[in-house]
Amino acid sequence: MNPAGAQKLNPAIVNDYFNKLDVVLSKLGLKSRPQNIYYMDEKGVRLTLHHKQHVLSKTGAKRVHIVSREHAENVTVVACTNAIGNVIPPVVLFKGVRCRKSFKAGLPPCSRVLMTTKGSMTGEVFVKWIEHFAQYKPPGPTLLIMDGTKCHLDISIVDEAEEHEITLFCLPNSTTHELQPLDKAVFCSFEHYWDQQLLHFREQYPEDPDRKLTKDTFSEVFTPVWGKCMNLSNISNGFRAMGIYPFDRTVIPEEAFAPSSVRHREEEQDVEDNAPLSERLAALSLGSRDSAKMKNKINSPFQELMPSSCKKIKKTISAPRKKAITTEHKS
Structure with a gap:
């Protein structure tokens, strides 16, 4: 086919x-x-034969032809x-x-x-x-x-x-x-x-x-x-x-x-991959508690594998941002 x-x-x-x-x-x-x-x-x-034909011959004959x-x-x-x-x-x-x-x-x-x-x-x-x-x-x-x-x-x-x-x-x-x-x-x-x-x-x-x-x-x-x-x-x-x-x-x-059916699955995947970035971000932002739990589950294995030095760097980067937010709120 x-x-x-x-x-x-x-x-x-x-x-x-x-x-x-x-x-x-x-x-x-x-x-x-x-x-x-x-x-x-x-x-x-x-105007000739359309398929190969079977040919009967003597036992032991190795070369038998039909023209x-x-x-x-x-x-x-x-x-x-x-x-x-x-x-x-x-x-x-x-x-x-x-x-x-x-x-x-x-x-x-x-x-x-x-x-x-x-x-x-x-x-x-x-x-x-x-x-x-x-x-x-x-x-x-x-x-x-x-x-x-x-x-x-x-x-x-x-x-x-x-x-x-x-x-x-x-x-x-x-x-x-x-x-x-x-x-x-x-x-x-x-x-x-x-x-x-x-x-x-x-x-x-x-x-x-x-x-x-x-x-x-x-x-x-x-x-x-x-x-x-x-x-x-x-x-x-x-x-x-x-x-x-x-x-x-x-x-x-x-x-x-x-x-x-394989082609249909490939086309569906292509549609998802080619969707506009805004739609894909909107779909991610519409997550509920289940999506948040799933996000934690996805991130948790990487956090466990992350070296301790990287974890400290992550905390120091995120700390000033939290402080700035709380200051604006008090004022």
């Missing part, structure tokens, strides 16, 4: 998020209409589902300018392919995705929950969403590792099935063990994986675990806030 995630995932921010989500759901009347509560997210997919490209092209898949498990057809973002027909062949029904300069989401592409989303969402007011990435925040996106009765709702920054339904329930299984299907893709052509996955053959791996991970159970469990539907602000466990 990065420092930003540890700091931002704290009870104050999460409670504020659930308060605002509660207001929006009530205002749109969606607490009893889960079919109009959607969440979208982008999934980066490298895979270290640096492969990145593809972005835009996924979107609602709280009852309905899935919007995916949008695949390839790097490049021209889109070939072979890029679309074999993808899930009604999928769309868009070309971008880096194979990732941009503001202009997100407007096109809103148009795609509006074709398949149910009629009526719809809530679309997403992360607050820069490419999701533009006035043109808001205008396009308003035309289709879509209300955009952003998750708090650096909290998506605990508040994203797709990350928790869908994308984890996607990683597992992706590597499994890619190995199967290579095994189909034993005469070409170094066969690479390309844009033209992307659907041969992606489409089976998409069907396995985008199932009703995974999706509904994700929305339930994040407290979106059914709405439940208590689903995030206390241990999830543990990394931020």
Whole structure:
């Protein structure tokens, strides 16, 4: 976990998020209409294995290898589902300018392919995705929950969403590792099935063990994986675990806030240390008998450890001051 995630995932921010989500759901009347509560997210997919694999070999073999490209092209898949498990057809973002027909062949029904300069989401592409989303969402007011990435925040996106009765709702920054339904329930299984299907893709052509996955053959791996991970159970469990539907602000466990608790104590201490000197002196001067007793207790150990010569010096310094005070009082 990065420092930003540890700091931002704290009870104050999460409670504020659930308060605002509660207001929006009530205002749109969606607490009893889960079919109009959607969440979208982008999934980066490298055209190679995503994790290290276990390799079977003969007993005693010390060097066993599986060859895979270290640096492969990145593809972005835009996924979107609602709280009852309905899935919007995916949008695949390839790097490049021209889109070939072979890029679309074999993808899930009604999928769309868009070309971008880096194979990732941009503001202009997100407007096109809103148009795609509006074709398949149910009629009526719809809530679309997403992360607050820069490419999701533009006035043109808001205008396009308003035309289709879509209300955009952003998750708090650096909290998506605990508040994203797709990350928790869908994308984890996607990683597992992706590597499994890619190995199967290579095994189909034993005469070409170094066969690479390309844009033209992307659907041969992606489409089976998409069907396995985008199932009703995974999706509904994700929305339930994040407290979106059914709405439940208590689903995030206390241990999830543990990394931020140390930061909270440090901030409280900083506030106390940085308080104005006048306030700190006023707080000390407001002491009662208990504070006076405590002060004596604090000073007593030092007085006991103080050498006798120092005690005599202290008395001689304080004696004239007492005498001056009493003289003024008599006059």
